[in-house]
Amino acid sequence: MTRTTAQQMRAWTGPAILTYGFRPFFFGGAVWAALAMVLWVPMLSGHILLPTAFDPVSWHAHEFLFGYLGAVVAGFLLTAVPNWTGRLPIVGWRLGGLAALWLAGRFAVAVSAGLPAGLVALIDLSFPLVLAAAIGREIVAGKNWRNLIVLGMLAVFAAANALFHMEAARGGYAAQGTGLRLGVGAGIMMIAVIGGRIVPSFTRNWLVKRGGGRMPVPPMQRFDRLALLVLLAALLLWVALPDSPATGVALGMAGALHVVRLARWAGHRTFAEPLLTVLHVGYAFLPLGALALGSEILAPGPVGMVAAQHLWMGGAIGLMTLAVMARATLGHTGKTLTAGPGTVAIFAALVIAVFARVAAGVLPGEAALLYAISGLFWIGAFATFGLVYGRLLLRLPAAKRF
Template sequence: MKPEPPILSEGLRLFFPAAAIHGAIWPVIWVLLYAFDLPLAGSVPTSQWHAHEMIFGTYGMALAGFLTSAVPEWTNTPRWRGNSLLALLGLWLPGRVAGLVGADWMIAPSGLTDAAFLALLSWAIIDPMIRRRNTSHAAFAVWVPTMLGLEIAIRASWILGDHALSQTLLQSALIVFVILMALSVTRINVVTINHAIDPTGETRRYRPHPGRRNLAGALTALYAISAVILPTSQAPAFLALAAAAAFFDRLAEWFIGRPLFRAEVLALACANLLSGLGLTAIGLAGLGLPIAPSAGLHIVSMGALGLAVIAVLSIAGLRHTGRDLLLPGWSHAAFVLVLVAVLVRVLPELGLADGLVGPHYALAALAWAAAFACWLRGFLRFMVAPSDESRQELTVG
């Protein structure tokens, strides 16, 4: 019997490169070939296709890689591997083709495959938790199915031509990813900070504050719900500011002295900081201050989530292939490029870089794509190579 290739032995080995390829290639095609237009675009605004692809394309596949590897660790159940992973990948791909060309006739069929992908991913999370009666990570079993519901609603609103509703739903999906990011970082940060403090692993000096584990995510969830049901009220703005305060409070977890300046630790801290800054901008804009609401959304979508995703791809990519947590220079370059992308994209919206107005769309997209290309350059060889199982560690707490 032909041996199974290493890339099919665990979800992150296949899905992390798929997410990075999507993040590296799709923006380049949009910028260099399409000039931000889509060749078959119809009634759906191209900006919504682009937002959908960032959330359900790049971030969706990165989330699948993380959860199909982390949940078996949390529940002590077998990993999904081989054909099961290929089935998930096969369901994810049609939606990416639709997002690349923007054809209206592909909305329904690619929506069905995207929904099937999220439904299968939800089952991969819920089933082992039920079998092991594990409730400590049950929040993921709530929010991933929520993404499934939002995907169905977005596709339905596109088909019905209600693009104002689909825009609101896309923003809600983005905020749900912020919640998932907060939950994921809380868990992966335990190993990351302890390793930074004591690389020998002989001690585990850091323990997360119990009150901080879920507060930021819970307040962000309240903001997302209120933004949908109370769109004309100022209540969502105040809840956004409350969620921002919770993210700022979490920064205390990174008061660890010099180890903070290790790239993997600093990237997670900056992702948390940018979440707070983005939600602050959203809240202040909602209260009537002269801040473009899109600025806050881009700080969150490109800055906070971009850094968090690259960090998780790097940290878990090393640990789950049996390597020490010493990030290669390609990861450092990816972190810098994500920050460049968000600064170039946001500063003109804040009136701080008028000279970039116009070219900033293309420059930000190219810097963003280059960040994922750097990760691929540094990590693809790890994903396809056998690992030393004896050196693997848990990447989550």
């Protein structure tokens, strides 16, 4: 007999965290983002040393990009794909198995100094490969061909992780290698494609309820496709030729186009609801990062390439994922889609963390202090998310328990 999503979830009698994909991966990703930074700050100052084969900066970069972002992408896709395809979600021990693969990757990388590099890569890559196979099966079975692009971006993200492992195993500085740039590029394209759908749509829905006024331009118009193509070209150049003037020009063009794209979404009308405003702010870090990186390539300035890159990694990826996790958790647990004081504090802390990290590039004499401030606010943002949203992610509402 065919069952609905709700019936399948009610039939599961195990831990509540395994009733839907967003639960284990949003909670696990947030906890790991905070814990990894708790480890990273004393690693940076030389007070602790993890038994990892990666150099400290490469471990930090890998665990944010492929560890944290990998978890959030999994939580989002495992929740969104059933809505896209009309098929049942992965729940129960199958979902638990995916979460266990992700955890195994975090442990293997952390203790990789005592393991063969190939084994570490195999353990870490098993999660994105199994996830891609599961998502691909659902998209094909549901004949949801328009979202094959999402599967393609996930495949590129997994390939970037494999390349990162290869570069680290060869003794290279993987934190500034091709694998990292490819992974960041895949993450930025996910934000551009998926964010380009949900930000104007959510904004329109909210504004319609408030009545009248200027509305966002509908998503994926001709201009949007042009902006995405230019961004894709700029990212490919950045991955392959990060120091080329052509890359700087392309990133500048992409940044300018995405400033215009964002301006078409009526974000200035959303200030009454921070849960919606933060989506616009998070997306704004995409063109800001592109413009900063392009400027640094064409005319190296006081910010520095690494600090500019954090506008993408900490700003665009960090803030957009927090915003999506908060909204999806509230929506799928039956709560009102509004940001309370705790949620606003989470978003504010993350923004402070990003700008403190960028300021460290501008003020090298104060870098140690600014790194510490950035790390503390980053920990505060994700630890607070775990506290505020953990009660929603780890247990079912009373009405769902029967």
